[in-house]
Amino acid sequence: MQVEQISIFLENKPGRLENLTRILKDANVNIRTLSVADTSDFGIVRLIVDQVAEAARVLKDQGYTFSRTSVVAVEVPDRAGGLHDILDIISNAHVNIEYMYAFVERSGRNAVLLFRFDKPDEAVNALHSHNATVLSGDALYSL
Amino acid sequence: MIYNEEFETLPREVLEVLQLKRLQQVVQRVYHTVPFYKEAFDKAGVSPNIKSLDELRHFPFTTKNDLRDNYPFGLFAVPMDRVVRLHASSGTTGSSTVVGYTKRDIENWSELMARCFFGAGLTQNDIVHNAYGYGLFTGGLGVHYGIEKLGASVIPMSGGNTKRQIMLLQDFGPTAICCTPSYALTLAEQGEAMGIDMRKLKLRVGILGAEPWSETLRKQIEDALDITAMNIYGLSEIMGPGVAMECAEGKEGMHVFEDHFLVEVIDPATGDVLPPGEEGEVVFTTLTKEAFPLIRYRTRDLSRLIPEPCVCGRSLYRLERVMGRSDDMLIIRGVNVFPSQIEDVLVGIDGLDPHYQLVVNRQGTLDTIEVKVEVNDRLFSKADEIKTLQKIEQKIIKDLKDFLGVTAKVKLVEPNSLPRFEGKASRVIDNRKF
Structure with a gap:
């Protein structure tokens, strides 16, 4: 079970991120969370939004290079060791994490971890068998 | 110092008689041996029976594209059994240009290079560190043969491996160096970084070329290495290095070896020949090349001819330092x-x-x-x-x-x-x- 994220290629220079967020604002797309991976020359912005299709449409209109990619969303209690418990499962399953990011839910009780795995199916199986909460797309976007 | 007193100081009118005789031969020869030229001359309506140097202006140009179109040997004017050497410009397959040399072409090239070195003040007593790349590039071997022709000692170093170059500059004590201007500065800087006083080396002359450079850079190099830096000009299509060279006495403008190369300067937009002294695109016709003669080859180099007599006594026109190109070819580190x-x-x-x-x-x-x-x-x-x-x-x-x-x-x-x-x-x- 995976969720959809939007990854956008941006040059590492002033105003590029601002331009991106303005386009999403004008389209009334809400960003649940994001991560920025950067090098000195370029960066990749990864977004979890409430309306994936609409975000993709406006980005395409504006000529951005982006892709819709899948990540695994895991809900954990927001307490000490919450992340570690999940990483312990992943590590034991010999799955590698390409990248990850996280955010805390509005209620403040839970946090959501977003993972890009090299073997997502094996990771999800391992998480399920340890009773971890893997979120569906609908559940995530409407949080 | 003049290596070939007879040919380098010919009175203008005698030089022009010699040029005409050689031009007549080469035009006839390419017309009858190279299909490309027969077609081009016929299409332009020019006769290979040239009566005066002035008629050359009516002949069609040869361009880099023509060379590419005839890749690899299409413009050779002799059968391959007379070709003793091939060189090629850099490029991916198909777009590089290939040049060939007969035994006599190599001898002429060697002599012209010897003229360059002697004119720069080198003799058989010198040891020359040759850091031009050996291989398909004409720089390495062109310089090499010229130094041997002069009778000086050549260190066939080739490019790269800067630390080892600096070691040999110290150990072998060469008195002259041949390389690109940018590499001369790199050697100076790297040497300094290694804690070596590069001004204390035995080097006294640098023969630098293969890329555009400025008077400012010349002064920098001369200061950093305590040498006299001389500008050499050439291009592989015409021969390689040694088409033109500064003299030690004048050190202003490079004498074109006009007994072997006929030089014109044209308006790059119209193709019209400009009077000596005006700036435009440099065009060469080879007068003695056997394997790969070229008629009115457009170099894309922008410069001007200096027709005024030089203090050194050579009658050969000088080509001013090339400062730009009329197309967007880049020269990156040579x-x-x-x-x-x-x-x-x-x-x-x-x-x-x-x-x-x-x-x-x-x-x-x-x-x-x-x-x-x-x-x-x-x-x-x-x-x-x-x-x-x-x-x-x-x-x-x-x-x-x-x-x-x-x-x-x-x-x-x-x-x-x-x-x-x-x-x-x-x-x-x-x-x-x-």
């Missing part, structure tokens, strides 16, 4: 690169579009080239990871190095962020100051 060749490399990589821009800078003493390439959806849809994009950057860098011999920096940029062109594209930003 390697010729056309934007179109870079384009070839880029489009050869899966997922890349030919939207690119080349930014050339001089960092310290070395030319640097940055290739900006637009990222597109095809490239990005495969994976959204930094390492994937960096792999593509590495692939571009490697291919540019492998195919063109150019070390470039690659920068991925957003789609549609680079300028688009109507008509002729200008994809090069050259920030170097010559």
